[in-house]
Amino acid sequence: xxxxAWLIPQEKQFFDLLEKQMSIVKEGTAVLRKMVEDRxxxxxxxxxxxxxxxxxxxxxxxxxxxxxxxxxxxTPIDREDIIALTSAMDDVLDHINDATRRMVIYGVDPRQDExxxxxxxILCDSAEDMTRALRTIRHLPAGEETxxxxxxxxxxxxxADDVHLDALGGLFNGKRLDPVTVMKxxxxxxxxxxxxxxxxxxxxxxxxxxxxxx
Numbered sequence: 327x328x329x330x331a332w333l334i335p336q337e338k339q340f341f342d343l344l345e346k347q348m349s350i351v352k353e354g355t356a357v358l359r360k361m362v363e364d365r366x367x368x369x370x371x372x373x374x375x376x377x378x379x380x381x382x383x384x385x386x387x388x389x390x391x392x393x394x395x396x397x398x399x400x401t402p403i404d405r406e407d408i409i410a411l412t413s414a415m416d417d418v419l420d421h422i423n424d425a426t427r428r429m430v431i432y433g434v435d436p437r438q439d440e441x442x443x444x445x446x447x448i449l450c451d452s453a454e455d456m457t458r459a460l461r462t463i464r465h466l467p468a469g470e471e472t473x474x475x476x477x478x479x480x481x482x483x484x485x486a487d488d489v490h491l492d493a494l495g496g497l498f499n500g501k502r503l504d505p506v507t508v509m510k511x512x513x514x515x516x517x518x519x520x521x522x523x524x525x526x527x528x529x530x531x532x533x534x535x536x537x538x539x540x
Contacts, residue, residue, distance in 0.1 A: 340401055340408055341464050343391050347415050348460050350384045352453040354419045355446070361426060362436045362446045370436060374426045381423045388416050403463065407535050411460075414527040421521035422449065425514050432510040439511070441493040445518040448486045452525040455479045459532050466539035472532065479529035486522035490515055 354377060360366075361373030391412050395405060429436055436442040459475035462468045493515050497508050 338402060338464075339394065340391070340398075340403070343387065343394065344408070344411055344415075345457075345460060347384065347387050347391065347412065348453075348457050350380060350387060351415050351418050352457055354380045354384070354422050355449045355453040358422055358426060358446045359450050361429075362443050364437050370426070370430050370434075374423075374430045377423050377426050381419050384416060384419045388412055403466075403535055404538070407531055407538075410531045411528060414524050414531060415456075417524040418449075418521050418528070421517050421524060425517035425521070428510070428514050428517070432514070434510060434514060441489060441511075441515055442518065444489050445486060445515070445522070448482050448489070449518070449521055449525070452479055452482050452522060455482070456525060456528050459529065463532060463535050466536070468536045468539070472536055476529045476533050479526055483522050483526040486519050490519040 357373055357376050357380060361370055361377075364370075364373070391408070395401070395408060401408060426436075428434070429442075434442075436446070455475040455478050459472055459479070462472040462475075494512065497503065497512055497515075503511075
């Protein structure tokens with residue numbers, strides 16, 4: 327066993343930290359879904375407050391990961407990949423939280439908006455695939471399972487693009503809405519679609535890691 331192989335098992339903590347961060351992202355998408363469905367009739371502000379708490383935990387974990395990187399000489403995967411994964415996952419949660427804040431501030435009821443409902447479902451599905459894909463890089467080289475989840479994440483992002491473009495077309499060409507309402511909805515749709523872009527970024531980083539260790 328070489329020196330690097332002997333040292334790396336001691337730093338498997340990074341897989342634990344990344345998976346913990348992903349679980350927080352997944353929790354954030356679940357709160358968004360509950361906000362959209364609101365079966366308990368709690369109101370958007372209740373769920374937005376919960377998302378604020380989830381994002382705060384996510385931010386604390388990001389700082390923990392960066393601190394661990396600064397204290398570690400050898401990591402199980404490249405440092406830049408850990409940073410890229412951490413940043414992309416953090417961006418997913420930030421965009422979701424920003425979108426829900428605007429729903430509350432602008433008085434937009436997500437239960438009544440089919441675009442928000444569809445994008446929230448896509449984000450929940452993306453969180454499932456990201457979780458499963460991330461787990462596979464503990465044991466590199468990765469197999470077909472990783473590729474399947476990555477391909478599905480790309481498809482989900484394409485689906486989100488279609489929903490987003492159709493929604494913009496409806497805002498500007500179809501529905502007769504006042505300009506202020508159009509502006510509010512467009513901003514929320516843009517943020518949720520951007521969150522799906524960040525999910526695809528996570529998939530791309532995982533794909534790069536797999537290629538490096540093939």
